[in-house]
Amino acid sequence: MKSKHTDHSQTASSKLNKFDLVWALNLFGTAVGAGVLFLPINAGMNGFWPLVVMAVIVGPMTYFAHRGLARFVLSSAKPGSDITEVVEEHFGKTAGKLITLLYFFAIFPILLIYGNGITNTVDSFIINQLGTASPPRALLSFILIASLIGVLLLGERIVLKVTEWLVYPLVFILFILSVYLIPEWNTSSLTNIPSAGAFLTTLWITIPVLVFSFNHSPAISSFVLSQQREYKDPELTDRHASRTLRSTATVLLVFVMLFVFSCVLTLTPSELALAKEQNISILSFLANKFDNPYISYLGPFVAFLAITSSFFGHYMGAREGLEGLFIKLKRDAGSNTTICHKKLNLYSALFFLITLWAVAIINPSILGLIESLGGPIIAMILFIMPMYAIRKVPAMKRFQGKFSNMFVVIMGLVAISNIIYNLIA
Secondary structure: OOOHHHHHHHHHHOOOOHHHHHHHHHHHHHHOOHHHHOHHHHHHOOOOHHHHHHHHHHHHHHHHHHHHHHHHHHOOOOOOOOHHHHHHHHHOHHHHHHHHHHHHHHHHHHHHHHHHHHHHHHHHHHHHHOOOOOOOHHHHHHHHHHHHHHHHHOOHHHHHHHHHHHHHHHHHHHHHHHHHOHHHOOOOOOOOOOOHHHHHHHHHHHHHHHHHHOOOHHHHHHHHHHHHHHHOOHHHHHHHHHHHHHHHHHHHHHHHHHHHHHHHHHOOHHHHHHHHHHOOOHHHHHHHHHOOHHHHHHHHHHHHHHHHHHHHHHHHHHHHHHHHHHHHHHHHOOOOOOOOHHHHHHHHHHHHHHHHHHHHHHOOOOHHHHHHHHHHHHHHHHHHHHHHHHHHOHHHHHHOOOHHHHHHHHHHHHHHHHHHHHHHO
């Protein structure tokens, strides 16, 4: 029988606290990559009113999908199991290896893009804003990528602290920019009312853009394991994880969508189309339009903060996939040697350092295509797999019969259908 003191401490500890808040910011940082600077162009080019509908559904869609994935990781009979181990536990060894492989190849290309992107961002800032010569690309990319991976090797608490430092200014700048643009708002996008067919087509096109702009699934497994270590009790862990994910979805909805709406109301649909044609970020376009040096300086700074914070979350997911695959293959080969996770972390770090550095030096133009190929896999893992598990896995059957499950499946299928259509087209 539990004492009154235990019950009281249990109730007190079920409230959102500093630990949860830091994780909410970390997940926010994972979601908000440099893509946020292109989101207003991609999401707002087809008018204001479809964007209103998207703002209504993207919050619940983000929260329910990520909560489903978190509950999937929590459903393991062995606490401390990451997503690659839970997949094998529920779906068998072959499916476990296949999904782990797909999980890795869905996240790894995004990591390559961030390694390349941060090099280009800093290089561009040195040339255009500081007015100095470009440093050797091999040296610049090595310093940047090695520094990011070095922070990740220092441990979870350090990573959370560094992400917190990065995300606070990111949130602040997004808010300040959104407010700064208010005097420039115009009604041109409000008068652009599409037909019912065009409206639905716009929603179909826009859903994947918003899904992946709000996606923080690569960090969910690490987040859940961290919550398990902190709270021990499964029910308490589930409550804290759900509240933290709800806070993340709320912060994303408020700050990112406010920024998107502010940009869309500032520019006309034809200007947004021109920005897409020029293939530049929304801040670069606004800086050119208003001839504003402050915005042109803020653009690279926001991109740097966004790429760095998102890099940490995607690294956690890619490392989990790579190490999970290695452990499974080693075990299937009949090796009985004990795996030293500290050494495995170092070897993974070395692998990521070499591959990211090589891609950053080469600076290929096909990275966007590689990222889009990972899109359907991420959508399957985030939207479909947890909902399938709710129907098939005994430990998750208590979550059956909820409207939110059907909502997540429908949104997932819409996102997947559009991504596949675009790849084929």
